[in-house]
Amino acid sequence: MNMHGYGALVTGGASGLGLATARRIVERGGCVVLADISAEQGAKAVAELGDAAQFVRADVTDEAEVTAALDAAGPLRFVVHCAGRGGDRVRILDKEGNPGPLDTFAEVVRINLIGTYNVLRLAAARLATNDVVDGDRGAIVLTASVAAFDGQIGQSSYSASKAGVHGLTLVAARDLASRQIRVNTIAPGIMDTPMLGRLRADIRDSLAAQVPHPKRLGDPDDFARLAIEMLENPYLNAQTIRLDGGIRMAPR
Numbered sequence: 001m002n003m004h005g006y007g008a009l010v011t012g013g014a015s016g017l018g019l020a021t022a023r024r025i026v027e028r029g030g031c032v033v034l035a036d037i038s039a040e041q042g043a044k045a046v047a048e049l050g051d052a053a054q055f056v057r058a059d060v061t062d063e064a065e066v067t068a069a070l071d072a073a074g075p076l077r078f079v080v081h082c083a084g085r086g087g088d089r090v091r092i093l094d095k096e097g098n099p100g101p102l103d104t105f106a107e108v109v110r111i112n113l114i115g116t117y118n119v120l121r122l123a124a125a126r127l128a129t130n131d132v133v134d135g136d137r138g139a140i141v142l143t144a145s146v147a148a149f150d151g152q153i154g155q156s157s158y159s160a161s162k163a164g165v166h167g168l169t170l171v172a173a174r175d176l177a178s179r180q181i182r183v184n185t186i187a188p189g190i191m192d193t194p195m196l197g198r199l200r201a202d203i204r205d206s207l208a209a210q211v212p213h214p215k216r217l218g219d220p221d222d223f224a225r226l227a228i229e230m231l232e233n234p235y236l237n238a239q240t241i242r243l244d245g246g247i248r249m250a251p252r
């Protein structure tokens with residue numbers, strides 16, 4: 001289904017992978033609601049994207065706020081859920097052999113996995129009421145990570161949350177098949193977004209050198225291009241696709 005004239009919700013749309021996806025959607029003639037907790041970044045994003053974009057401050061774990069973002073989206077056909085947070089970088093046992101804290105683990109799972117399910121369920125209820133166009137009532141893209149498969153030491157919470165998103169993909173696609181809604185997931189490798197911007201330049205260079213080909217960090221637009229394909233290609237369903245230049249993360 002071509003996205004010209006249709007509405008899209010992009011969570012985490014004020015920055016990084018979400019913002020790059022919103023740019024592509026607007027370029028293709030779609031309208032986009034950016035749902036994000038950062039009002040400051042959201043205002044900048046809307047200023048850049050123009051009239052086809054609007055910002056709604058929404059925490060993806062909050063039912064009322066996600067509902068308000070969906071209300072703003074008008075004739076919604078497409079959802080790209082990018083909002084998420086990094087991990088807590090906590091070992092299972094500390095140096096003295098004490099168990100790591102439970103609260104930060106729960107918080108990462110809450111934002112990344114429960115937030116994903118919240119957006120999925122609330123958005124699916126809207127998409128299910130659409131007419132069928134080119135076989136679909138709508139399409140949803142979720143965001144996992146290569147950490148779902150190659151979790152590094154210290155990534156227990158993040159890997160578990162993203163593996164949960166991967167696990168959700170097939171069941172959601174099966175569950176929503178009777179509503180003609182497709183669900184796919186992108187598992188990015190190391191992408192050059194503000195989430196990574198906090199790293200020192202030499203660490204970023206060494207990460208880029210570990211990518212088999214091309215030897216660079218992922219560009220947010222690499223993500224956006226795949227997200228658009230997942231939204232528009234009617235036969236692409238129930239897939240998690242790694243977008244990582246072939247990298248397989250080492251244990252640490």
Ligand SMILES: NC(=O)c1ccc[n+]([C@@H]2O[C@H](COP(=O)([O-])OP(=O)(O)OC[C@H]3O[C@@H](n4cnc5c(N)ncnc54)[C@H](O)[C@@H]3O)[C@@H](O)[C@H]2O)c1
Nearest residue numbers: 012015016017036037059060083084145188190191193195
């Ligand atoms: N950058 C990478 O290398 C990389 C790799 C693998 C997976 N990912 C995943 O990609 C997604 C996007 O990350 P990014 O790199 O674009 O990061 P980013 O920090 O540039 O963007 C994330 C956006 O999500 C928003 N956000 C955070 N928590 C939110 C919440 N509870 N409700 C609404 N919005 C919220 C932030 O305000 C921010 O604008 C995340 O799910 C991340 O885990 C990123």
